[in-house]
Every structure is written in C-alpha cells, then in structure tokens.
Amino acid sequence: MSSTLQSDQVDPAFFDAVNEYIGIANRQAKTHGLKRVSAASLYAAARFNAHAYIGFERDARGSRTEFLDYMTDLYRRMLNEHLDAIGAERGIDVGPSELATSSDSA
Structure with missing residues (x-):
C-alpha cells in the first residue's frame, strides 16, 4: 500500500x-x-x-497497455467526480454523471 x-x-x-x-x-x-x-x-x-x-515499472513493455487503460479510466473517473462536485457547488447543470448507478438515476 x-x-x-x-x-x-x-x-x-x-x-x-x-x-x-x-x-x-x-x-x-x-x-x-x-x-x-x-x-x-x-x-x-x-x-x-x-x-x-x-x-x-519493471516490465514497462509488457504492462504498457494495462497502465494506459488504468490511467485513462482513473482520469475519467476523477474528472466526472470533479464535474459533479463543482457543478453542484456552483448550481450548474453539468449533465448526467457517468458515476451514477442505475438505481441512482431512476
């Protein structure tokens, strides 16, 4: 950790x-x-x-794709979190969150 x-x-x-x-x-x-x-x-x-x-990373060549997938997913999740929070804080409709679960959006 x-x-x-x-x-x-x-x-x-x-x-x-x-x-x-x-x-x-x-x-x-x-x-x-x-x-x-x-x-x-x-x-x-x-x-x-x-x-x-x-x-x-000891195996940069072998794990490149996994690293790219992880980092792009991580960035997208962080960006969604901040859009949700800043939109709510400022009272701005920033559209539906990709982070919402199907039960949240019902």
Whole structure:
C-alpha cells in the first residue's frame, strides 16, 4: 500500500500537494488563460506519469497497455467526480454523471 493511503483515508499532505498545483495553475491562468493552462496541465501530467511509470515499472513493455487503460479510466473517473462536485457547488447543470448507478438515476 502506498504511503499516501492509510486505512482508506487520504493523507492530508496529498491535498496539500494538489492545492499547490492548483494554485500554480490559477496563477498561470491569469496570464495564459484557462484553456492553455488546462492543456499544459494535462501535458505535464502525462509527461510526469510516463516518467514515473518507467521509473517504477519493471516490465514497462509488457504492462504498457494495462497502465494506459488504468490511467485513462482513473482520469475519467476523477474528472466526472470533479464535474459533479463543482457543478453542484456552483448550481450548474453539468449533465448526467457517468458515476451514477442505475438505481441512482431512476
């Protein structure tokens, strides 16, 4: 188990790191705009995750497809969670959530 996760609780230092990245992105958005910083953030995340994956994965060739599937699914789930939360927080209809179960949407 990663040192970030402890008994299904996320280490508060994780959110400190997240908030630091968001602060940088917000400062950059004032100069470069939201769309450019959004693209730059995605590019940087992909670059860093490729670097990290090659650094920790012993069979990078053999597990590449699984890593790509895992990371793209993880990003889609995180993006859905944040669309749901920020939409609700701001009172904006962001459409149906992909995270809702069939019993939730009935």
